[in-house]
Amino acid sequence: MQGKTPExxxxxxxxxxxxxxxxxxxxxxxxxxLARMDRAASISARRHSRRIVVTASVNHVAFNRAVxxxxxxxxxxxxxxxxxTSMEVFIDVWIEDRESGNKTKANEAIYTFxxxxxxxxxxxxxxxxxxxxxxxxxxDAALRRKQLSLLLAGKIKPNDATELKALFM
Ligand SMILES: CC(C)(COP(=O)(O)OP(=O)(O)OC[C@H]1O[C@@H](n2cnc3c(N)ncnc32)[C@H](O)[C@@H]1OP(=O)(O)O)[C@@H](O)C(=O)NCCC(=O)NCCS
Numbered sequence: 001m002q003g004k005t006p007e008x009x010x011x012x013x014x015x016x017x018x019x020x021x022x023x024x025x026x027x028x029x030x031x032x033x034l035a036r037m038d039r040a041a042s043i044s045a046r047r048h049s050r051r052i053v054v055t056a057s058v059n060h061v062a063f064n065r066a067v068x069x070x071x072x073x074x075x076x077x078x079x080x081x082x083x084x085t086s087m088e089v090f091i092d093v094w095i096e097d098r099e100s101g102n103k104t105k106a107n108e109a110i111y112t113f114x115x116x117x118x119x120x121x122x123x124x125x126x127x128x129x130x131x132x133x134x135x136x137x138x139x140d141a142a143l144r145r146k147q148l149s150l151l152l153a154g155k156i157k158p159n160d161a162t163e164l165k166a167l168f169m
Contacts, residue, residue: 003127006078006135009048009089013040014074017067028067033093034058036075037109041089044077045113048087049125056086057112059149065095065106072096074103080135081142085122086114088142112149 013036021032038055045053067073073095080090093107115125130139147161158165 001124001126003129004048004079005129005131006080006138007131009044009077009079011040011044011047011077012074013043014072017069017071017073019069022069025066026069028069028071028073030063033063033067033073033107034061034109036073037061037077037091037093038111040075040077041091041109041111042113044079044089045087045115048079048082048128049115051115051123051125052118053087053113053115054120055111056114057149057153058109059088059112059145060110061107062109063107065104067093067095067106072098073106078135079128080110080130080138082125082128083143083146085116085124086112086146087125087128088112088138088145090138110145112146 017028021029023029042053075091075093077089077091079087081088089111091109094103095106096103115123117123130136144163147164150156151161
């Protein structure tokens with residue numbers, strides 16, 4: 001199976017924050033942003049694998065900045081690394097300034113998707129070939145994040161988390 005670049009799975013979704021999607025402070029409700037990120041990441045994983053994909057895990061979410069009502073929000077997702085059947089998808093969230101049009105990074109998240117066949121059984125995916133320095137950095141750290149996620153889910157034992165252990169040696 002031929003490898004693909006993160007650019008080939010790049011997915012961009014731009015939308016506004018409307019009334020009904022906000023919390024009592026008139027900022028975007030966290031669950032709404034999670035759903036937008038899940039949708040963009042799912043399309044990205046599908047573009048990479050050309051398979052049915054399911055969300056296996058939300059590995060990391062940082063709501064660093066509130067997103068006010070009326071903001072134009074861009075969610076950008078790319079597959080940062082693929083393993084056998086799973087893919088790590090990195091999501092960057094940007095807010096666009098109305099007057100200047102400049103985009104500021106507001107939040108980020110990392111999701112894991114698994115490619116499955118029509119019966120829901122995991123199936124293999126192409127490798128990722130990172131190109132830019134940022135893509136290489138995210139690719140290199142992805143195995144550590146996968147091991148942490150599996151460890152927290154009770155799916156591997158601490159001794160098997162070799163990449164994580166190496167951090168503390
Ligand atoms: C995700 C799912 C397909 C995994 O099935 P499974 O029987 O656990 O399959 P496996 O143990 O072979 O795992 C498949 C891959 O997922 C990875 N994986 C499973 N759980 C994971 C987790 N919590 N974090 C990171 N990776 C995980 C495994 O490491 C494996 O990756 P690899 O093949 O690239 O090495 C299955 O649990 C499922 O269908 N879950 C429901 C998905 C869903 O409905 N999502 C929407 C939520 S509403």
